[in-house]
Amino acid sequence: MSELPFHIYPLETGFHGPKRPVANPDLVAEYNYANFSPFKNSSGNTDEYIASAAKEIRRDIIRSLVEAKSGHSGGPLGIADVMAVLYFGGVMNYDATNPWLESRDRFVLSAGHMAPVLYATLANAGFMKKEELLTLRKLNSRLQGHPGRDMGLPGIETSTGSLGQGMGIAAGMALADKHVSKNGRRVYCITGDGELQEGEIWETAMFASHWKLDNFCVLVDRNHCQIDGRNPDVMEVDPVEDKWKAFGFHTIHINGHSISEIRNAYKEAATVKEKPTCIIAETYMGHPISFMNDDYRWHGKPPNKDQAVLALAELAN
Amino acid sequence: MSELPFHIYPLETGFHGPKRPVANPDLVAEYNYANFSPFKNSSGNTDEYIASAAKEIRRDIIRSLVEAKSGHSGGPLGIADVMAVLYFGGVMNYDATNPWLESRDRFVLSAGHMAPVLYATLANAGFMKKEELLTLRKLNSRLQGHPGRDMGLPGIETSTGSLGQGMGIAAGMALADKHVSKNGRRVYCITGDGELQEGEIWETAMFASHWKLDNFCVLVDRNHCQIDGRNPDVMEVDPVEDKWKAFGFHTIHINGHSISEIRNAYKEAATVKEKPTCIIAETYMGHPISFMNDDYRWHGKPPNKDQAVLALAELAN
């Protein structure tokens, strides 16, 4: 018996015309991107090291968004600490120099609109040149408004952008790893809390616990905000933890801006057997930028030039 | 400010050609349908009276299915006691002689494949001549395989058959009644337990509790069976009650074959404020027919002639 051939990564069917966008050279110089060397991924890294990575991720989110002139600020800034732990705290197993390595753990950003934080994290991990961040949302950029697998960007495992879908794809990957390939890979997924209103989230939760996917770890970005307002004003999602418990998940409720709590949560998740884990991370949208923090109106807005200057100043070491 | 005109009931667009099917006259005679007089709907009815109605509903399910030669036996037989209480225990407010009366409570069978029990109940309540039950699933019958509003059958509020949809429609009716018309109408809905695997059930649950639809009462036919087997062998749905609680419902867990427990549950539901209610009714698929009881293989099968004779014998007073 043989294996059917398949071609998965990288896929490069998405280019609409030959020209790729180029980053503004003045900004590349200003941000000193040329001399940047990637952060390391190790469980030995100190919380301070990871916090510094998170700060740099946030700076890059601001830089890419102000240049893009459209896109989502709030969610990406709020989840930066979690992303820093995933990629630089030794949680996820990957090799940025060999991005499609079979043995890599998988990461799926189910809330695809948070793409800027994923791109910034990948750049800071060395999956791409940092200057490419300045092509966000431009024609033919590998950095699409929502992650597009068709652009072949290393580290993008799947297209997302329609809420509620990424988690199901991630569960499918976890199923393949645990019950088919039995390869020990783990699958990490991040969803928004407004995203929990989509029924596919609960279908997938039921599916993942039925199949005992203990290699599957979902983190909910619990910022209590969505586009039209705070969750309870749009559609109440609480009690969030009870829901996940009732759907068979092991749950961990943490402060999503505490590097140590995030690290411990992912450590704990890795030890849970026969159950998938859901980490509910309390965050603030737009954190820690003073004029964005906990304000839903920053869900889908980029900073303008002045706001970017202020934000970057607040993020200076 | 005026009201936009609308035409809702009855809709009669579904007939494919003029001829309506006719019931087999021998059977009409054999079942003595001509002399039948409908059961009454009253909270004063005794449990025995309601039980006798349930038994007659079950007989009619068998009679219509054996004549149809296709259709679902298990679910309909299992939920007959609940249907009898709804229609003959004074729970639902309706007038079979004036079926589209504005003030009527609404009933939605979300698990549309259970249509035979709905038709049998409606006939026993006087919404149609009993002999029409013998036209089930035949060309141009008002008794479609799954409820079809386009056939204009009195008592059919909406088409159902795609699992997970009816409950959302019912919630929309409850929203109209509680928050728009403020008319005091109540909306009753029945779902299957396999149906709980569809995400729209949980979307609707979240929606109904967000809008505090205390005029909305869902009953889950908890027979632990679906087409391919028992729920846990196909897709685990437990802990069912925890799920509904976590989604903001008042829950009542009962024996779905105890007339008194069903009556009390619906009484309790009517008193709950600011929350929708979910009654989890433990039932047996195919109950009480000896060779069907609790056997998932009867989900979608009709009895053959011999089996029908046996079943009707078991259901004789």
Next chain:
Amino acid sequence: MTKFELLGKKATRFGFGEGLVTLGERYENVIVLGGDITGSVMTSYFQEKFPDRFFSTGIMEATATLVATGLALSGKVPFFASYGAFAACRNTDMLRISVCYNDANVKIGGGHAGISVGPDGATHQVLEEIAITRTLPNMTLIVPCDFAEAKKATIAMGEFIGPAYIRFGRTDTPMFTKDDTPFEIGKARVFREGNDVAICACGPMVWEALVAAEKLAEEGIQARVINVSTIKPLDNETILAAARECGAVVSAEEHQITAGLGGAIAELLVKNNPVPMEFVGVNDKFGGSGDPDELMALFGLTSVTIIESVKKVIARKN
């Protein structure tokens, strides 16, 4: 016939939003359901004026469609709006069985139509929902050409009884129809006379067609421009008359050419009067990020492509 002039630019979604307000003022049983992008599909206008008749559903397009069905079956006239990618694709089964099979008086607004959405990229640029909605029995499908028509169409679909879907865009596009420009569900309008070729367009492509026609006139080609703002039911009479009198047709839509407006017209033509036809639209591809104008040019959704197609199809006239 008076020539259409450019009156400025405004997205069709604003016409939808204003139309809802007019309906709300006129009729007490008009209800709006919001899907957490109310400020983007402009149901926010209705929400501000009629908070008691606006209900937030959160992000659950399938259930919002079902709730709308329940409202309709209770005598209300519910509108649910989201991006077309979710208002036509996330809830297709609901549209088919609960809305259309029920023949329920549900109105769906689908925004972010086409690649003119821009930087959000392919996921949000819906190019398939004309095909999806027009194949459903009992469905009425409207694609207004500009702001003013979007407003009229929204009011008309509310006053009309039956399932209906309206498609509108995110980006500001030319305004060229006026308050007195007639609109009627099921009626396609000739916006420019001509007998050499008929350009049947919908949405913002109608303006592109008018621009193309002007340029073609300079070369002595008189193009008839038809605004097919109702795609289902299609105005067979007007389109067949054009086919008969012009002998060639070009369709133009911000949608896959597979099974869209062009497909509807092709079905009509071969069944009644087979004349050569060319299709302007997206050629079986997904969109991508970029700014709207760049994308429209790159995907060939401009007067330039229409002109090329017109010349191609005229050359094919025996």
Next chain:
Amino acid sequence: MTKFELLGKKATRFGFGEGLVTLGERYENVIVLGGDITGSVMTSYFQEKFPDRFFSTGIMEATATLVATGLALSGKVPFFASYGAFAACRNTDMLRISVCYNDANVKIGGGHAGISVGPDGATHQVLEEIAITRTLPNMTLIVPCDFAEAKKATIAMGEFIGPAYIRFGRTDTPMFTKDDTPFEIGKARVFREGNDVAICACGPMVWEALVAAEKLAEEGIQARVINVSTIKPLDNETILAAARECGAVVSAEEHQITAGLGGAIAELLVKNNPVPMEFVGVNDKFGGSGDPDELMALFGLTSVTIIESVKKVIARKN
């Protein structure tokens, strides 16, 4: 060319089920997802032989499609099958964004196609999914004509890389192709020669077309019968050759005539060689309960209607 004979009757769903088993025997990375109707869409065959590679999803067609996507992105070749009403409509957004935009190697089996489903009624009789799936970029759409072809098509779609959807039926329909009848994705086959008219059919309507052709031959009309078993990508060459040589086309499908196989052919014809065409299919209506033969006759999905349409279209030749 050898004449096709009736070899008995068997539903195409059994061919799908057997094809899956063959794939399972050949390839260890073929996976099947069951949606609680496995005994009806015949994924039960695979389940019995390869329980370790069969995963039950319960009743959640949207998520099953997403899980299949995840499996595909992990190097598996997943098949998910349900009734077409749910395998193409309940998960349309998932097919569009997760499967097709991802270009994920996901295979969907859609059963209970058409009104030949019978007594279950309209909800289960899907007549719209050809339109829905063919408008999606990157999608391949196969509609086998009988049991043997369904088996070949299933194996072929497994061995081919890319998103694919196969449509099959519940009710026993004529078997007439043999193990050695060639099948190739993207290739339409001429099943009967003739130059007076071309009947382009898919699914069980191919047999009806062959029956119609025999009757027409008695009246001196030689109809070419083409089995269009791949609707996307369409075999333009074979169909255009038929249009050129026959000068008239009739489409026959157990689907809405709006945007279905007929629509795909109409789009091809007007763009290349506009010839008269007639459509045999369901005319923008929902189905209903009844037994399959009654329904097929009532909805005009028989050789009788094909014969009428052939005469109509021949009369329309220049």
